[in-house]
Amino acid sequence: MAATIRDVARLAGVSTSTVSRALSVPDLVNPATRAKVRSAADSLDYAPNKAARGLITGRTGNLGLVLPDLANPFFPSVVKGVQARARAADLAVFVADTDEDVAAETGLVRALAQQVDGLVLCSPRAGADELAKIAADTTVVLLNRLVDDLPAVVFDHADGMRQAVAHLVALGHRRIAWVSGPAASWSSEQRGQGLAQAAADQGVELVEVGHFPPHYDGGMAAADQVVATGATAVITYNDLVAIGLLARLHGRGIAVPDELSVVGIDDIAMAAMARPALTTIRLPKERAGRLAVELLLTLLDHATAADEPPVRRVLRGDLMVRASTGVPPR
Amino acid sequence: MAATIRDVARLAGVSTSTVSRALSVPDLVNPATRAKVRSAADSLDYAPNKAARGLITGRTGNLGLVLPDLANPFFPSVVKGVQARARAADLAVFVADTDEDVAAETGLVRALAQQVDGLVLCSPRAGADELAKIAADTTVVLLNRLVDDLPAVVFDHADGMRQAVAHLVALGHRRIAWVSGPAASWSSEQRGQGLAQAAADQGVELVEVGHFPPHYDGGMAAADQVVATGATAVITYNDLVAIGLLARLHGRGIAVPDELSVVGIDDIAMAAMARPALTTIRLPKERAGRLAVELLLTLLDHATAADEPPVRRVLRGDLMVRASTGVPPR
DNA sequence: CTGAAAGCGCTAACAA
DNA sequence: TTGTTAGCGCTTTCAG
Numbered sequence: 001m002a003a004t005i006r007d008v009a010r011l012a013g014v015s016t017s018t019v020s021r022a023l024s025v026p027d028l029v030n031p032a033t034r035a036k037v038r039s040a041a042d043s044l045d046y047a048p049n050k051a052a053r054g055l056i057t058g059r060t061g062n063l064g065l066v067l068p069d070l071a072n073p074f075f076p077s078v079v080k081g082v083q084a085r086a087r088a089a090d091l092a093v094f095v096a097d098t099d100e101d102v103a104a105e106t107g108l109v110r111a112l113a114q115q116v117d118g119l120v121l122c123s124p125r126a127g128a129d130e131l132a133k134i135a136a137d138t139t140v141v142l143l144n145r146l147v148d149d150l151p152a153v154v155f156d157h158a159d160g161m162r163q164a165v166a167h168l169v170a171l172g173h174r175r176i177a178w179v180s181g182p183a184a185s186w187s188s189e190q191r192g193q194g195l196a197q198a199a200a201d202q203g204v205e206l207v208e209v210g211h212f213p214p215h216y217d218g219g220m221a222a223a224d225q226v227v228a229t230g231a232t233a234v235i236t237y238n239d240l241v242a243i244g245l246l247a248r249l250h251g252r253g254i255a256v257p258d259e260l261s262v263v264g265i266d267d268i269a270m271a272a273m274a275r276p277a278l279t280t281i282r283l284p285k286e287r288a289g290r291l292a293v294e295l296l297l298t299l300l301d302h303a304t305a306a307d308e309p310p311v312r313r314v315l316r317g318d319l320m321v322r323a324s325t326g327v328p329p330r
Numbered sequence: 331m332a333a334t335i336r337d338v339a340r341l342a343g344v345s346t347s348t349v350s351r352a353l354s355v356p357d358l359v360n361p362a363t364r365a366k367v368r369s370a371a372d373s374l375d376y377a378p379n380k381a382a383r384g385l386i387t388g389r390t391g392n393l394g395l396v397l398p399d400l401a402n403p404f405f406p407s408v409v410k411g412v413q414a415r416a417r418a419a420d421l422a423v424f425v426a427d428t429d430e431d432v433a434a435e436t437g438l439v440r441a442l443a444q445q446v447d448g449l450v451l452c453s454p455r456a457g458a459d460e461l462a463k464i465a466a467d468t469t470v471v472l473l474n475r476l477v478d479d480l481p482a483v484v485f486d487h488a489d490g491m492r493q494a495v496a497h498l499v500a501l502g503h504r505r506i507a508w509v510s511g512p513a514a515s516w517s518s519e520q521r522g523q524g525l526a527q528a529a530a531d532q533g534v535e536l537v538e539v540g541h542f543p544p545h546y547d548g549g550m551a552a553a554d555q556v557v558a559t560g561a562t563a564v565i566t567y568n569d570l571v572a573i574g575l576l577a578r579l580h581g582r583g584i585a586v587p588d589e590l591s592v593v594g595i596d597d598i599a600m601a602a603m604a605r606p607a608l609t610t611i612r613l614p615k616e617r618a619g620r621l622a623v624e625l626l627l628t629l630l631d632h633a634t635a636a637d638e639p640p641v642r643r644v645l646r647g648d649l650m651v652r653a654s655t656g657v658p659p660r
Numbered sequence: 661c662t663g664a665a666a667g668c669g670c671t672a673a674c675a676a
Numbered sequence: 677t678t679g680t681t682a683g684c685g686c687t688t689t690c691a692g
Contacts, residue, residue: 114332
């Protein structure tokens with residue numbers, strides 16, 4: 001069906017190698033023949049077969065993105081960032097949603113690894129050793145996770161927590177609750193530690209309420225425990241949790257922010273749509289996706305060279321204070 | 331790095347052809363040798379190179395999914411359905427978000443077409459002729475769009491509208507507003523027509539308010555026009571629009587559902603989280619994704635045969651009436 | 661039931 | 677600057 005390099009060669013009256021060169025290393029061929037080849041290729045609507053090319057160059061021109069749950073609005077943003085950068089480099093992106101399942105994650109990674117040049121693992125759930133093993137065979141960039149010295153793009157969670165605490169302290173809060181995410185979550189751990197540090201530095205009391213699933217239901221479940229802590233403000237693992245919390249608080253007739261201030265993390269679109277609008281720490285999600293691909297491309301270029309490429313990017317988030325939130329505690 | 335079929339052949343003491351057969355057409359080889367090959371393959375952690383296989387079989391083992399906007403929660407659900415079914419058939423999925431851009435859509439489709447066995451075009455924005463052209467070169471299944479006789483999975487929008495109207499009529503509404511989606515949107519068109527029919531059948535007055543972007547901002551923008559119609563109930567193009575509408579109504583101090591009943595379409599997770607919870611028509615999104623792949627697989631199998639495969643699936647949605655909604659008009 | 665040989669579409673030495 | 681040759685990793689005739 002599709003034209004092959006031979007069809008183009010025949011039509012242009014040259015050899016297949018010349019066609020190949022004319023199209024991928026134009027400077028190596030005579031401008032005249034180059035033009036002939038080009039027009040022949042155009043008229044046949046020829047596009048080189050990526051699989052065949054990959055077989056010989058070792059580059060597939062594809063890239064894999066593995067993430068835990070597309071239903072969490074955090075991740076589509078990352079996908080967009082990754083795709084934007086990948087497209088600019090003429091790479092196609094395999095996306096794999098693991099449904100928060102570690103086993104599925106490693107399986108998918110193995111399946112993808114063989115047909116991509118590199119992999120972006122977004123908030124991977126797998127263990128450190130597992131990830132190290134994967135990284136041994138494949139070029140990998142972690143996104144929102146740090147493991148050994150693996151290349152990674154991460155957010156400065158500690159700084160985000162610092163901002164959140166500063167905001168709450170300025171409003172007069174002195175006792176803050178922290179709703180942590182999944183026990184095995186690297187970012188929950190980071191956020192928790194950053195928060196503990198910030199609380200200590202800024203002289204406020206911190207109560208952890210622990211380990212909830214990273215979505216709406218988790219927040220629903222956490223709400224009552226949060227209330228029981230007697231804290232006047234709460235910071236949640238992410239916005240989805242915050243929104244679930246808001247719902248349960250509303251159900252119990254607890255006014256937000258008058259009786260309890262709520263701060264989320266991520267700044268998903270829904271945060272602005274919630275009523276009252278959710279105060280949150282905005283993470284540069286798309287940018288993180290773009291940078292992850294950027295990093296991957298660098299690594300691929302330096303693959304053979306022995307020099308150390310830059311291997312880690314840390315991105316800062318920003319406090320988003322929204323209308324109708326941020327009332328001092330009673 | 332990775333083991334090739336030759337490594338396996340050497341280790342098992344057989345030819346590469348035997349390895350190939352033992353792994354892909356096991357019945358053709360002696361059980362004893364089959365076992366030898368299997369264990370050799372296992373110990374080398376061998377997996378056949380998909381690109382090389384594709385070169386000869388003409389099957390890539392990949393599948394493309396093109397959609398307008400991952401940020402709309404409707405689409406991640408479809409992605410999940412597609413991935414689930416694809417995974418079961420051992421296919422990897424390229425996902426391409428076009429950002430609602432028709433030009434980007436056709437470009438991405440062309441780029442993907444060459445390296446997939448088939449394409450699922452979800453709510454495609456491209457023109458009918460464009461799509462027909464694409465379908466001429468590639469096996470394509472449309473999702474939520476009908477064009478000529480192209481294979482498709484669609485929702486029964488007319489029936490959904492019938493249910494929505496029946497619900498509102500039962501509550502006593504006699505004048506309903508319709509907030510339509512993008513002018514070029516097939517599903518908006520379908521929903522509008524279905525609604526018009528339902529309104530006529532059930533004897534209620536319908537006022538269209540027109541053509542808004544299919545997201546939150548569209549709903550915000552539509553709200554004032556809706557109010558101006560004097561309708562006691564409104565049906566919106568989708569849930570995102572409904573939620574935007576809700577926000578603006580809240581801003582204007584208009585009580586929902588007491589002063590205005592709002593019905594969305596899709597049943598995205600956010601619909602249940604909204605306050606008041608949104609009444610909506612639930613569309614079987616994941617199922618649609620699964621069926622689209624199913625259909626694609628059927629088409630691929632029948633590719634050469636001349637017999638007509640089943641080529642269209644129509645899925646019914648269901649009314650989701652949520653707590654605190656559904657009050658008769660004043 | 662198994663092996664040898666050919667070749668999918670392409671690129672990369674190596675010559676000319 | 678261009679063509680010839682070889683071969684990426686695999687499957688598939690075609691013999692045996």
